[in-house]
Structures are given as structure tokens and as C-alpha cells.
Amino acid sequence: MPHNLRSPMKCRFGLAYFFWIGACGTGVVGDLPSDSAADGDAHQPDASVDASIADAKPAVDDAPADSVVADVGGTCYDRLTAHGINYKKTTARGVVDAVNVTDAVINGVGFHATTTSNPLTDPIACEFVLTLYDLAAVLKKHNVVSVGSLGSYCYRCCCAWSETNFCRGLNDPEPDCTKDGYSTHSWGRAIDIRYIKFVDGTSADINTTTDWVQSTDATCDVAMAKQTGMSAKLYSILCEAASIKIFENLLTPNYNSAHRNHWHLDTDKSGPVTSTFVKGLNNAPLMSQPARVDTGDQQGSCGDE
Numbered sequence: 001m002p003h004n005l006r007s008p009m010k011c012r013f014g015l016a017y018f019f020w021i022g023a024c025g026t027g028v029v030g031d032l033p034s035d036s037a038a039d040g041d042a043h044q045p046d047a048s049v050d051a052s053i054a055d056a057k058p059a060v061d062d063a064p065a066d067s068v069v070a071d072v073g074g075t076c077y078d079r080l081t082a083h084g085i086n087y088k089k090t091t092a093r094g095v096v097d098a099v100n101v102t103d104a105v106i107n108g109v110g111f112h113a114t115t116t117s118n119p120l121t122d123p124i125a126c127e128f129v130l131t132l133y134d135l136a137a138v139l140k141k142h143n144v145v146s147v148g149s150l151g152s153y154c155y156r157c158c159c160a161w162s163e164t165n166f167c168r169g170l171n172d173p174e175p176d177c178t179k180d181g182y183s184t185h186s187w188g189r190a191i192d193i194r195y196i197k198f199v200d201g202t203s204a205d206i207n208t209t210t211d212w213v214q215s216t217d218a219t220c221d222v223a224m225a226k227q228t229g230m231s232a233k234l235y236s237i238l239c240e241a242a243s244i245k246i247f248e249n250l251l252t253p254n255y256n257s258a259h260r261n262h263w264h265l266d267t268d269k270s271g272p273v274t275s276t277f278v279k280g281l282n283n284a285p286l287m288s289q290p291a292r293v294d295t296g297d298q299q300g301s302c303g304d305e
Contacts, residue, residue: 076126083107083133092123093155093170095188099126107136110146115195122153125188131267132191134246139196142237148195150262155186182269184249190266196234204230206253207261214253214260219278223254238263238278245276252278 076097080087085106092098104110104119111120111132124132139147154167157177168175175182184190197203204211213231215223220239227235242250251264267273 090123092188094186095123095125097126098123098188101129107133109136109139112146112148114148120149120152122151123188124152128189131246135241138241143199144196145199146197147193150192150194152191153185153188156183158183184266187269192262192264194262204234212253219252219254242276242278245273248273250278
């Protein structure tokens with residue numbers, strides 16, 4: 001089974017002034033909030049593109065073979081070591097078992113900061129690193145050698161970074177997230193991916209509307225079937241990652257203005273993934289009903305993010 005189904009966990013911290021839009025939850029942090037959903041990107045979105053919104057829930061339940069590694073037992077840190085992942089422990093508000101991954105490569109795929117060759121510097125929940133290990137197995141099947149991330153961690157409220165909703169550090173006062181809940185980036189259990197590089201040297205930018213062609217159809221159903229070229233590759237990758245249920249929420253440029261330039265992938269605030277949504281404006285699974293479509297920028301949809 002995928003790594004993030006093996007041992008539940010929770011989270012704690014906030015990175016400095018990255019322009020984040022992260023995944024969101026409800027609840028109040030004394031320790032940790034009680035609920036969580038997904039939100040925008042860790043960084044400020046590119047709002048120049050206005051597209052429509054769609055839902056879909058994938059049906060496939062099979063994990064790629066090389067993502068299923070024998071459980072070595074012990075702590076999450078033990079599992080990182082067993083899988084050859086180099087890391088150092090750190091402390092981050094909101095993040096349980098926070099680590100910094102010191103090498104960019106996880107399971108044969110580079111996870112870089114934007115378009116650089118640098119590893120991600122964000123504190124990440126140890127269990128989420130194992131989720132990235134499973135994601136790498138999917139990426140390799142599609143001949144991906146590296147991805148560029150807009151960020152993973154930012155302790156703040158949903159929905160978008162602002163001068164008053166900024167990434168909190170250890171010594172900052174607790175934000176009032178009563179209205180929209182906490183971003184799932186607050187727990188170090190989310191990543192925003194924009195850039196993808198393939199083994200043949202080609203690359204994709206999810207912010208480019210020809211690389212990811214936005215659609216108002218169900219993302220992993222009608223919309224995916226309509227894609228060609230690079231967009232078909234990207235839809236295929238995203239929807240296979242959804243199908244193996246290693247993430248709770250997968251948000252794409254089809255979702256809203258806060259996500260026009262990236263994929264947001266999260267495992268919610270704690271515990272194993274129990275359901276997977278490639279989401280639109282409602283939380284309902286869509287395999288048994290027509291795709292719900294809502295058009296325009298949905299800045300008020302934090303509760304569904």
C-alpha cells in the first residue's frame with residue numbers, strides 16, 4: 001500500500017514571506033485544528049488566466065509496483081533512511097516530525113525549488129516525504145526526471161497569502177482562521193507543482209495554457225479524453241496520481257484562479273488518506289453523478305479547498 005496509508009500523523013510552522021495559496025482546513029489551532037480541506041498554492045497565484053471549474057473523482061485503486069516498498073517498521077525517520085532519503089530533523093510550527101530533505105532526488109525523481117536544481121528547503125512532514133516517494137513512482141512511469149515546486153509549507157489561513165494572511169513563524173501570534181480554516185500547507189503535508197521535466201529534455205509549465213489546457217469538464221474523465229500533446233501527458237500524470245489515492249485533494253488550473261499556475265497536492269492535516277478528490281466547487285464524489293461545473297474565479301470557495 002502507498003506509504004501515507006501506513007502511519008497516521010499530524011503537523012506544526014510557517015515559512016517566511018512566500019506568496020502562498022495553500023490547501024485549507026477548518027478548525028482552530030491550539031495544538032491542531034480538527035478539520036482540513038485543500039486550498040490554493042503555496043505562492044501567490046497567476047491571476048491572468050480565467051478558466052472554468054470542474055470536478056472528478058478517479059476510480060482506479062492500484063499503486064505502481066515500485067511505490068510499494070516493504071514496511072521496515074520503526075519510526076517514520078527509520079523509513080526515510082530505509083528508502084535512501086537524506087534528511088535532517090527540524091522544527092516547524094504545525095508540522096509533526098518536520099524534516100528538511102537535503103538531496104533533491106527522491107525515489108529517482110528530482111523535487112526542486114521552482115526551476116533551480118536546489119532541493120526543496122521547506123520543512124515537510126516526514127510522512128509527506130514518503131508520499132512524495134510514492135508520487136515519484138508515478139512520475140517515473142511517465143518519464144519524468146524532475147519537478148519544480150512553488151513551495152510546500154506555509155503556516156497561515158486559507159485561502160490565499162496576503163499582507164495580513166502571511167506565513168507565520170514560531171514566534172508569530174496565532175492567526176485567526178475561524179472563518180476559512182487553516183491552509184493544509186500549514187501542516188507540511190502539501191506541495192504545489194508547476195514545472196515538469198522529462199527524460200528526453202522536454203519540459204512543461206503548468207501555467208502555460210497550451211501545456212495544460214483548461215477545461216470545464218470533469219478533469220479525470222471527459223477533460224482528459226479531449227487532451228492532446230503535452231496537455232495529454234500532464235492530465236495523464238495528474239489523474240494516475242489521483243487514481244492510486246496517495247493524496248486527499250488534487251487541485252489543478254481547472255479549479256479556480258488561485259490554482260491557475262500549478263497543481264496543489266495534499267494529504268489533509270493528519271492520518272491516512274481515506275478519499276481522493278480532483279475537486280471542483282463541491283466535495284461530492286462525482287463518479288456516480290454528472291460533473292458539476294461552475295465558471296469564473298471562485299475566490300469564496302475556501303471551504304472546498
